[in-house]
Amino acid sequence: MGCTMSSDPSVDKRSLFSANGARASVSPNSVLALTTGDPRVFEPFWRKMGDACKVVIGGGDLMSYFSDVGNVCWFLEPELGDAIRRLHRVVGNAVTEDRHIVVGTGSTQLFQAALYALTTPAAAVEPVSVVSSAPYYSSYPEVVDCLRSSLYKWEGDACTFNKDGPYIEVVNSPNNPDGTLRETVVKRGQGKVIYDFAYYWPQYTAITSAADHDIMLFTFSKCTGHAGSRIGWALVKDKDIAKKMTQYITITSIGVSKESQFRAAKIMKVICDGCQNVGSTAAKSGNFFEYARVIMSKRWQKLREALQHSEYLSLFKYPRERCLFTGELNERLPAFAWLECKEGIKDCEEFLRGFDVVGRGGKAFGADPKFVRVSLLCGDEDFNGIIERLLEIKGIRNGN
CATH class of the missing domain: 3.90.1150.10 (Aspartate Aminotransferase, domain 1)
Known part of the structure; x- marks a missing residue:
């Protein structure tokens, strides 16, 4: 180079x-x-844990597409759903009561699913504008525009956005790249908001309150470091939005790897046990x-x-x-x-x-x-x- x-x-x-x-x-x-x-x-940290996070999956295990047909997100493994709720209770960074959990292949897929859910069916002739305050996460523009969708399009900096009509504002807090805490900037009645909380964990920032918003995205990669598992989750208040997000993931990938979900649930349990000083691995994990x-x-x-x-x-x-x-x-x-x-x-x-x-x-x-x-x-x-x-x-x- x-x-x-x-x-x-x-x-x-x-x-x-x-x-x-x-x-x-x-x-x-x-x-x-x-x-x-x-x-x-x-x-x-995880290497010193040895077998504490080891999972064993038999050849006949986890073979079905379906995990919980009674759940809005039918491919969410119940163990992972329970682990996510427990993790947020232990950390105190998000409200999980009366929320639907939608699991995705990383938070990027969930971001796309949320855009789809908030713009389907199309209510306007023009695509819905998507904005975020600069400096914004550099992948937002390419993720929004990669499919050249008629549903939504990237409109750039929320601070300079003055277009009439519906819009979606993405709030990334703590913000990538500059680490600042963010709130909404555009204050108009036709807007929807997606909160990206990839870095709202105690190693990056003080947990000042339990986030309580309609759509909140989290990712396993930045929480624990396990980026290769490709697990993200959304906490969604509105059942119809959660259904549409699930529909998007169903169309694009027919669910999310059960093996990854199983591993993520085990690691989250180890983290929670260590924080609460309970369980057989707590002394080792801390x-x-x-x-x-x-x-x-x-x-x-x-x-x-x-x-x-x-x-x-x-x-x-x-x-x-x-x-x-x-x-x-x-x-x-x-x-x-x-x-x-x-x-x-x-x-x-x-x-x-x-x-x-x-x-x-x-x-x-x-x-x-x-x-x-x-x-x-x-x-x-x-x-x-x-x-x-x-x-x-x-x-x-x-x-x-």
């Missing part, structure tokens, strides 16, 4: 090179690709969220230290808030670093590429290119690598 420095003339490129003219960086073959949110950071929060706290501390007094890059500062789960004042520890370039550098993504660090630029999130998102959910080797690169940038600038 080729790497180029910023073309902005206000940046003194000579300060980014060592005295002998060579760039002070590791080999060009060592490129840190930190564009995705692949949650490898929590692997050590509190997963405490472990995860310590890891994220250490990473943010190292990141802030690496960028302290930096003349090129800056970070957001987040307030401390009272957490209902821990009972303490907790700092927000987002899954991503939303870096901003200073000193007239116009393209932060391009700037970091000059040090073999590949982040996702601000334009992908509907924001200024002076921003770039860098994942903090990577494995230890990659995280230590980004810290080293950031220290190199500061060291070169200071003439060290």
Whole structure:
């Protein structure tokens, strides 16, 4: 992968090179690709658990399409439904009473299902506008527009949206990429809201209240780190909406893998047992969220230290808030670093590429290119690598 420095003339490129003219960086073959949110950071915890989360599935088990024909979401395994409700009760981050649970192949499928449910049958000639406050999750535009549906279309930043007619606002809180807590922006009577709570877990933010909205999306990948299981769930108040979401998943994938549901239910049970100090694995597992929060706290501390007094890059500062789960004042520890370039550098993504660090630029999130998102959910080797690169940038600038 080729790497180029910023073309902005206000940046003194000579300060980014060592005295002998060579760039002070590791080999060009060592490129840190930190564009995705692949949650490898929590692997050590689950590896130490050994067989505590092991599941055994016989050749004749879980063979039917159907799980619970009496449930709105007929392919939801009852054990997973119970585990989801228990997990939210233990953490206190969402209301589950009088809610229908719809399970999906990750929260992306559930997002698509919610769009379908909120726009079917079509009540207007024009597609329903879908908006979210910038910087918004970079996949929203492509997910909304990938099918070029006549039901809905992406309209961009909710803050600048002024079109008449029905709309759907997506609220991602804590927000990906910048970690801020979000509420609705558009205040008109014809709107519907989808709340994306992928990161509303104690390792990323204080749990300030139990979220209580009509449609709330959650994902196993960011809760526990098990992205490969491809499990997400929605808590849905309206039965008809839950039915339509289920219909969408039925059409697109005829349900969700039972093996994945079975594994997710077992892992959620282990987490809850550890948090409540009950069950045979509690002593071994401990509190997963405490472990995860310590890891994220250490990473943010190292990141802030690496960028302290930096003349090129800056970070957001987040307030401390009272957490209902821990009972303490907790700092927000987002899954991503939303870096901003200073000193007239116009393209932060391009700037970091000059040090073999590949982040996702601000334009992908509907924001200024002076921003770039860098994942903090990577494995230890990659995280230590980004810290080293950031220290190199500061060291070169200071003439060290």
